[in-house]
Amino acid sequence: MRKFNIAIAAVFAGAVLAAPSAAPAQDRTVKITGFGAKSGVVRVFGVNSEAALKAAAEEINKAGGVTLGDGAKAKFTIEFLDDRCNAEEGISVVRRIASSDAFVAVGPTCSNVAESLFGILQKKVGDGSDSGLQFPIIADVAAKGGLAKISEWSFRNVPSEFEMYKALFAWLKTQHPDLKTIYGGVEKDFAHSNATFGVMKAQAEANGMQIVGQSEWLLADTTFSTQIRDMKRANPDIVAISAHPFTTCGALKEMERQGVKPKLLIGLTSSSSIETLQGCAKQAEGIIIPTSFAPVTPEAKKAADNVAKFGGSADLHSAAAYEIMFILKDVIEKQKIMAKPDTVKADREKMRAGLAALKETNGLLGKVGRTADREAIKPFLYVHAKGGSWQVLYKPSS
Amino acid sequence: MDLLDLIDTIQSIADGVLFGTTYALLGIGFTLIFGVMHKINLSFAAASIGAAYASLLILSAVKAPAVVVFLMAAAAGGVLGGLVYLVGFKFIPLANPLATLMSTVGLLLLIDEIIVHTTAGVPLNYPALFSDVIVPIGPFNLRGDLMFVFVLGCVCMTVLLLLLYRTKLGLATRAVSQQPTASQLCGIGIMRVNILTFVITGVVGGIAGAMTGAAIGMLSPLLSLPLTVKGLIVTVIGGLGSIPGAIVAGLVVGGLENFFQFLRGVSERDLYIMLLLFAFLVFRPGGIFTVAAGRD
Numbered sequence: 131m132r133k134f135n136i137a138i139a140a141v142f143a144g145a146v147l148a149a150p151s152a153a154p155a156q157d158r159t160v161k162i163t164g165f166g167a168k169s170g171v172v173r174v175f176g177v178n179s180e181a182a183l184k185a186a187a188e189e190i191n192k193a194g195g196v197t198l199g200d201g202a203k204a205k206f207t208i209e210f211l212d213d214r215c216n217a218e219e220g221i222s223v224v225r226r227i228a229s230s231d232a233f234v235a236v237g238p239t240c241s242n243v244a245e246s247l248f249g250i251l252q253k254k255v256g257d258g259s260d261s262g263l264q265f266p267i268i269a270d271v272a273a274k275g276g277l278a279k280i281s282e283w284s285f286r287n288v289p290s291e292f293e294m295y296k297a298l299f300a301w302l303k304t305q306h307p308d309l310k311t312i313y314g315g316v317e318k319d320f321a322h323s324n325a326t327f328g329v330m331k332a333q334a335e336a337n338g339m340q341i342v343g344q345s346e347w348l349l350a351d352t353t354f355s356t357q358i359r360d361m362k363r364a365n366p367d368i369v370a371i372s373a374h375p376f377t378t379c380g381a382l383k384e385m386e387r388q389g390v391k392p393k394l395l396i397g398l399t400s401s402s403s404i405e406t407l408q409g410c411a412k413q414a415e416g417i418i419i420p421t422s423f424a425p426v427t428p429e430a431k432k433a434a435d436n437v438a439k440f441g442g443s444a445d446l447h448s449a450a451a452y453e454i455m456f457i458l459k460d461v462i463e464k465q466k467i468m469a470k471p472d473t474v475k476a477d478r479e480k481m482r483a484g485l486a487a488l489k490e491t492n493g494l495l496g497k498v499g500r501t502a503d504r505e506a507i508k509p510f511l512y513v514h515a516k517g518g519s520w521q522v523l524y525k526p527s528s
Numbered sequence: 529m530d531l532l533d534l535i536d537t538i539q540s541i542a543d544g545v546l547f548g549t550t551y552a553l554l555g556i557g558f559t560l561i562f563g564v565m566h567k568i569n570l571s572f573a574a575a576s577i578g579a580a581y582a583s584l585l586i587l588s589a590v591k592a593p594a595v596v597v598f599l600m601a602a603a604a605g606g607v608l609g610g611l612v613y614l615v616g617f618k619f620i621p622l623a624n625p626l627a628t629l630m631s632t633v634g635l636l637l638l639i640d641e642i643i644v645h646t647t648a649g650v651p652l653n654y655p656a657l658f659s660d661v662i663v664p665i666g667p668f669n670l671r672g673d674l675m676f677v678f679v680l681g682c683v684c685m686t687v688l689l690l691l692l693y694r695t696k697l698g699l700a701t702r703a704v705s706q707q708p709t710a711s712q713l714c715g716i717g718i719m720r721v722n723i724l725t726f727v728i729t730g731v732v733g734g735i736a737g738a739m740t741g742a743a744i745g746m747l748s749p750l751l752s753l754p755l756t757v758k759g760l761i762v763t764v765i766g767g768l769g770s771i772p773g774a775i776v777a778g779l780v781v782g783g784l785e786n787f788f789q790f791l792r793g794v795s796e797r798d799l800y801i802m803l804l805l806f807a808f809l810v811f812r813p814g815g816i817f818t819v820a821a822g823r824d
Contacts, residue, residue: 169641169644169645170644170649170749171644171748171749171750172649172650173644173645173649174648174649174650177648205534218755236607286702318795341543346793346794346795346820347794348794350748350751350753350754351794352547352549352740352743352744352749352751352754353543353544353545353743353785353786354742355539355540355544355786356536356543356786356790357789359536359539359540363532365537375650375651376746376748378751379651379745379746380744380745380746383744383745384674387659387671388669405650405651405652408650408652409651409653409746410653410745410746455684460809462544469533486808
């Protein structure tokens with residue numbers, strides 16, 4: 131009996147001793163913090179990014195999770211913080227994330243936030259005289275060109291609008307050689323719209339088109355009659371609108387009222403979304419927009435379904451967030467990131483080095499190239515609004 | 529300036545004047561509350577847009593005609609107006625003008641954020657009446673939907689003026705506005721008058737929100753702040769407390785906005801409207817029609 135008691139006690143003791151080492155192996159989690167606009171008029175971007183991060187994390191977790199540097203398997207958890215599309219708020223949010231055990235952050239939504247935020251990061255890795263924040267950030271939405279070169283700690287997985295519009299105008303030249311004149315409409319008080327309009331104009335001219343004028347309006351404008359009357363007088367072959375859905379729809383509705391019917395309509399990348407179709411599907415019929423996402427591959431279809439399950443919509447911006455989770459998984463595994471409180475500094479450096487070393491990643495539409503400036507070269511296609519939905523018009527890579 | 533420019537200028541001004549009806553309706557809301565309570569309700573335009581959004585709920589359930597949606601907006605505006613009074617005024621010490629001002633700023637942001645969280649900030653289509661009607665007058669074209677907004681705005685203003693000057697409620701409202709203590713001594717319930725004023729202005733706001741949505745063809749939370757600014761400008765130019773002033777100022781601001789847009793472009797347009805506001809504040813602080821002081 132005594133021997134039996136000893137055996138029982140030994141078994142219990144063994145179980146108790148074994149428990150602490152087994153439990154952490156099962157419970158290991160890696161928290162990825164995203165941030166972006168979850169309030170204000172661009173809330174939809176934050177909602178979609180959060181849904182995409184969660185959808186991708188769930189898919190990775192279902193497949194077994196991520197392997198950490200010590201060989202342990204861990205599950206991803208997602209936290210998403212609101213920066214209200216405000217630069218000061220964004221900096222404050224990232225400082226908060228950087229004060230935790232996080233070794234990377236995903237965001238932000240707005241280019242004005244990214245521009246300021248990347249400015250507080252250390253410019254050059256290893257520069258002892260630069261006291262900037264040493265924390266890797268990878269952007270999913272902020273679209274203004276060339277932002278990642280601000281710091282060696284900043285990365286982006288956003289499409290290059292320059293490349294997309296360059297290819298679009300070259301394609302238009304071959305498909306519609308008869309279209310010679312172009313008129314622009316631009317949301318003057320929005321950095322992204324302005325910058326992209328500059329790209330559109332330059333590419334139109336580079337392809338032999340003549341700019342016959344441009345109309346300007348503000349993000350919250352309610353009347354467009356004066357601007358569209360100018361457009362009507364110019365009688366262009368092509369109208370290119372570089373504006374977000376609210377004013378794109380306002381301008382398109384006014385064009386319909388005034389009977390302005392260009393032979394071709396071109397829109398801003400961000401307008402290839404459900405918002406434009408909800409606001410003015412009829413008037414947007416035929417508008418051509420280059421985009422880096424459409425549910426045209428099995429992976430993209432699956433991603434779109436998964437993001438929808440988390441209450442978001444997959445578009446070119448949220449698809450980037452989805453892809454980022456898989457990029458992070460790969461970097462964590464290749465760089466043997468430990469994800470432990472006492473390895474935070476080393477993990478951040480490994481993450482930065484891993485992201486910087488990437489030459490190519492897997493995207494939802496195919497392989498995504500990486501540049502020395504830490505930007506992405508994403509595959510893209512042209513969609514057009516047809517019958518109340520976005521349909522693929524042409525795939526340049528095909 | 530050639531003939532085509534002249535035609536475009538006149539057309540732009542005409543479009544602006546017609547759209548200015550929505551500014552006038554908003555101005556009336558601001559001015560009525562100021563006239564009765566001597567307080568500025570900065571959440572008025574946001575509540576108006578909120579009422580228009582609320583009216584879209586009916587469309588999500590059944591395919592209702594535009595008129596029903598507009599009526600729903602007016603009703604929702606009345607309810608929101610009453611709520612704004614209860615939350616932003618009733619329990620706030622009225623002796624401190626800054627307290628109610630700040631509470632209405634809070635309400636503006638709150639209503640805006642409720643809209644944003646409900647719709648994720650996505651612009652929504654809003655129905656319009658006569659949107660496909662264009663009335664040609666010589667070389668000019670007048671939009672049918674804006675003309676409807678204009679007529680409806682005029683009807684609202686007439687009803688409001690009749691309500692104020694031909695009913696007991698209007699008499700009580702004017703009495704409270706001019707002599708609150710004496711009105712109370714005469715047995716007029718100040719709180720009842722106040723809440724009714726908020727409900728009535730809320731109804732006007734709901735109509736203004738619906739007309740704004742109809743004129744643009746869409747609703748967006750982006751509208752709240754610019755319409756608040758426009759409403760305040762109209763109220764100041766029209767004269768605080770003057771309904772006829774708000775009407776005229778709304779139309780003037782709408783017309784001038786388009787005129788300056790045509791002449792100087794979008795980056796300077798608002799500058800001239802602000803200069804106009806300052807000119808009124810300095811040279812004619814009582815507004816277009818200075819309200820006569822004292823008893824009527």
